Amino acid sequence: MSDDGIRLLGPDGKRVAHPTYSGDADPGELRALYRDMALARRLDTEGVTLQRQGELALWPSLLGQEAAQVGSVRALREGDRVFPSYREHAVALARGVDPLALFRLFRGVDHGAWDPDAHDVHLYTLVIGSQTLHATGYAHGLTKDGSDAAVIAYFGDGATSQGDVAEAFNFAAVYDAPIVFFCQNNQFAISEPNERQTRVPLHQRAQGFGFPGVRVDGNDVLAVRAVTRAALEHVRSGAGPFLIEAYTYRMGAHTTSDDPTRYRDAAEVERWRAKDPLLRLDRLLRAEHAADDAFFAEVEAEGEALAARIREGVRGMPAPRAEELFDHVYAEENSLVERERAEFAAYQAAFEEV
Amino acid sequence: MSDDGIRLLGPDGKRVAHPTYSGDADPGELRALYRDMALARRLDTEGVTLQRQGELALWPSLLGQEAAQVGSVRALREGDRVFPSYREHAVALARGVDPLALFRLFRGVDHGAWDPDAHDVHLYTLVIGSQTLHATGYAHGLTKDGSDAAVIAYFGDGATSQGDVAEAFNFAAVYDAPIVFFCQNNQFAISEPNERQTRVPLHQRAQGFGFPGVRVDGNDVLAVRAVTRAALEHVRSGAGPFLIEAYTYRMGAHTTSDDPTRYRDAAEVERWRAKDPLLRLDRLLRAEHAADDAFFAEVEAEGEALAARIREGVRGMPAPRAEELFDHVYAEENSLVERERAEFAAYQAAFEEV
Amino acid sequence: MTATRMTLVAALNASLRTALADDPKTLVMGEDVGRLGGVFRVTDGLQKDFGEGRVIDTPLAESGIVGTAIGLALRGYRPVVEIQFDGFVFPAYDQIVTQLAKMHARSRGLVRLPVVVRIPYGGGIGAVEHHSESPEALFAHVAGLRVMSPSTPSDAYWMLQQAIRSDDPVIFFEPKRRYYDKGEVDTTQPAAPAHTARVVRPGADLTLAAYGPTVATCLQAAEVAAAEDGRALEVVDLRSISPIDFAAVEESVRRTGRLVVVHEAPVFFGAGAEIAAHVTERCFYRLEAPVLRVGGYHSPYPPSRLEDEYLPGLDRVLDAVERALAH
Amino acid sequence: MTATRMTLVAALNASLRTALADDPKTLVMGEDVGRLGGVFRVTDGLQKDFGEGRVIDTPLAESGIVGTAIGLALRGYRPVVEIQFDGFVFPAYDQIVTQLAKMHARSRGLVRLPVVVRIPYGGGIGAVEHHSESPEALFAHVAGLRVMSPSTPSDAYWMLQQAIRSDDPVIFFEPKRRYYDKGEVDTTQPAAPAHTARVVRPGADLTLAAYGPTVATCLQAAEVAAAEDGRALEVVDLRSISPIDFAAVEESVRRTGRLVVVHEAPVFFGAGAEIAAHVTERCFYRLEAPVLRVGGYHSPYPPSRLEDEYLPGLDRVLDAVERALAH
């Protein structure tokens, strides 16, 4: 096993044998994985561009993490629930969340208000680690319901330092909850490298809570899918939670506000560029004749169409109405909110008269 | 190794050989350990009694945990810092904290305001787990100072579920802080047994954070001392933190407010009574002719004298002055507090006139 | 009318029992709530009757308790969480403030989190540190939470029913020093909605506004003022701290012209400030004296031997009443 | 007088630099404060100059950061902690409220915790959720904490100096939307003590009280009111939120007879409530209008495209001024 974890597909696009996990996939599946990753990457590029153009307040790029996200999300069954952090654009896209919903969040039009039930994808969560507890509670609810669905909770390497994540690990372990904790170790929490977050590889964290953890090459979509599938099987069986550390790299800035040249080498970035997740699958597809030029051209065209739809959608997004300030504070009527709504309306009315 | 962990002295008072740890102690040391434990037990009995008599608001009994506390505190060097939870009466007593200070807290006269610098014993902390972070920060400060002192942080089995304790483990690991985390696993967090807090033995928790953890028979004062000494050596060497799980039992109620018959069997309590830490050492002392009847009588007399001093001290404790409400809110003069102090004084004065 | 006389604790227990029986989605969760029945026995017998799957002894971690309750709510459950004492809610504060309070607004109303967080609160029971606090202002300032506190067994029963049935998160403060006070509870006759205040003693000279544990103190003060000085004090039990039923308070103040607010929490930035500011703005020309506030000092809750001095007791309330009337 | 013109960020950076240079016990700790120099560059260059032992990139865990800072303070250090954004202070809330705030009182003055918690706060910068909040009331209500917020580069420099030198814990709110405003800073000439308010613009008709980011808004309002209506508004920069320099506010209100308080935080249970309640009590017969409050609504901080509506901007301040003057 390389330091990058369990691997089934090398950076050179060659398959790697593994005693436990198999990268079996028919050509159609391989192409589908490629397409997911390529579209996500195209969406991501568009996010960065739109932010540069002033159309978005912020964009957190997933560049480099496509395999970790696509491999894991494609291991899920329908009905399994996803709790993302805030960088899981490939996950959201693969699951069918309207990509414009992501852009509404980063444009500042809403807080990312898609319907979590529509595609079993919970809202993005910005308070690091919080969602792991929601995911654990949800998973415990699945057990109560006698459901055989499972939960996957996404979080970063930095998040593992948060007390909430430790509590989630422990509650899930004590409750034997059907949850896969999926840590995308992209080597950085903004500027801080792994050494500032942990003394030992992150997948080991699970041991102390009494459940298994493994590291997988997060840039190898076949390995990620195989390991996540096995983990899901494990948690579904009632054996309790499972931790996956997907070893990957954040190729871009933390967000468009960040300047990574302040804290990391170009050489390191280059080393990781050689392990690009999309390029690997491209090589495999070509080597195994699983895809032809027409396929790649088709995916590219689809990506461009997606980007165009996003561009247009973003530019055309209506600004929210001011009254929305008061619309959803509570589910039930609330006298405090209604009074402020009335005051606001009166103020606006007076203002318009002037 | 028994399930109770590393053991050097059996319940029958017979020594047990161990490949790594040694229970070497000259007769004087053995007697001193016995004395510490016996005095703590006597103090504790007095606490329960005084509470029953209405002299104290509450008393958390340490009955059964004397060896865990005495064995660990006696492994410390002078200058090492102790961060207790709220049941470490034997620790405080052994370190020279005025026992009446403990009683002031549980009488409601103050919040347990001894001087942490006087005996290197920090204040009791009631918010479960909080002190483990203070202890970690303090230990990191020792490293910065180039000191070779170490820190020991006490907490319970229940506390291990708190996010703060996980964060303390991780900060200490990342900082290589010279700290021994000393978990007294007394089997219960109020009514909740270990299974509600953890899926695996608690000493394993450390592994996931990258430092060693061991279980020691917490009712065996020699084993606790030996293991704690080794752990302190480890942390002083710069090798990072160490976790000790002292496997013991809370023989009494959680506090005097608690009724343990609601949640545990008498039979279980009896099984643990057979492992009594004090009785074991008594047996050893007698078997090895390390103490005679006169010694035991002397310790008993000393215990009675301590109890009498406590009784008298508690009954004679002056009630705090009302003005103390305003005395220590801030270190520096504060206009808000001074205004309230003045209003209070005026109110009291007016009241007295009436 | 089939009222029964019971303690406030018994009323809460009965209310939880009703909720568990009525709706299989209701859960009770917290430290020691199961086998032990809670340190105050509010959940006594519930685990025995409804099972470990409905009444859950959780690990000792408040953030985890509230965080997993949110997850269970997302899955369609209605968790009623117990925080063991007021001073131990703070590890859960992040989950409450950044997640529980905001999910409905963040999702533009798509996600509802019907979670109740029960907190035994307040002093006067001779307890040690962290066991006597009144942190309600720290929740009332946060949009998205409802905050309430009953003062009688009947309100304890009914307001808890309403809290559990509410689709909004509710922070439910239980006046622990009134736990063993008895009162009539009619479990067949729904009480007034929890967000409304109630005039619990009418009077024309001055309004006393309170909630939770200090309502009884105010009633006592009204008694004494009537007996000793012939003063008619009106006592308003606010019941809800967020939102506040200002209409009821204003209505009372328009009649009396004077208002004193009494709570245990520190006065500085406390509920009394909001009430004084708001009512003064609305009743500016009607107030004959400034709104006075009686409450805790800006000092950590003191050791119990000082709590009588710290708490707003009868004498301090009467003193404020006198000062207001002297204007 | 050797004043230099600099931004508020630069002033904070200079202040930290001075503190690190003056006292080897001063530490700077937080997420990304070292190599990166903080997401706002407030700590830029400090790790390079003072080393990793003095300027510490901590694990990503706010409770751990504040908890270990407490431990370091117990060992004689003076940690200056950075919380990356307002909305992320809540995981540390338990350590701040139950430990940091209380240690001095609990120990009857034996333990001092000179810890500063710096929090970039407030909105108006077009940020996503949790990055624009104003939680100061949630700290001001807690005894044992000092809470302050500078509004100018000079105050940023000096108030931070004073906070670091204070033996009490200080929650230091930095108005992030004023980070790049420039002003004169004289690092040789100590400013007024941080607990005092300051009249930043004199006027006879009405008092505007504010702190942090809304001081500039109030100054602008005063400017407009003077130019357009010939009104003389006095602007008081409170600077300290706990304690509040009420003497200064009362002195102003005794002259003007009218008071409007402006802050970004939600009005309900906000600082304006405390100020209105207190000042009304003290200046009851002098006030010609009720104290009005302008601030955020009882709603989670909205998506940024709505923040102009949410925040108390120039027009809303002027509207309140008009209403107060109309009384």
Ligand SMILES: Cc1ncc(C[n+]2csc(CCOP(=O)(O)OP(=O)(O)O)c2C)c(N)n1
């Ligand atoms: C509780 C909390 N503290 C601080 C932040 C600010 N912050 C946003 S992202 C981030 C780093 C997260 O690192 P990691 O968990 O590795 O995820 P990544 O961004 O690398 O995907 C920080 C510190 C936050 N969002 N929440």
Ligand SMILES: Cc1ncc(C[n+]2csc(CCOP(=O)(O)OP(=O)(O)O)c2C)c(N)n1
């Ligand atoms: C944060 C917090 N939550 C809840 C409590 C109430 N409480 C006091 S002691 C206790 C159980 C502690 O169990 P453990 O850590 O095993 O220590 P032990 O009492 O057994 O020594 C609980 C829940 C508390 N003190 N602090």
Ligand SMILES: [Mg+2]
């Ligand atoms: Mg990361």
Ligand SMILES: [Mg+2]
């Ligand atoms: Mg225990």
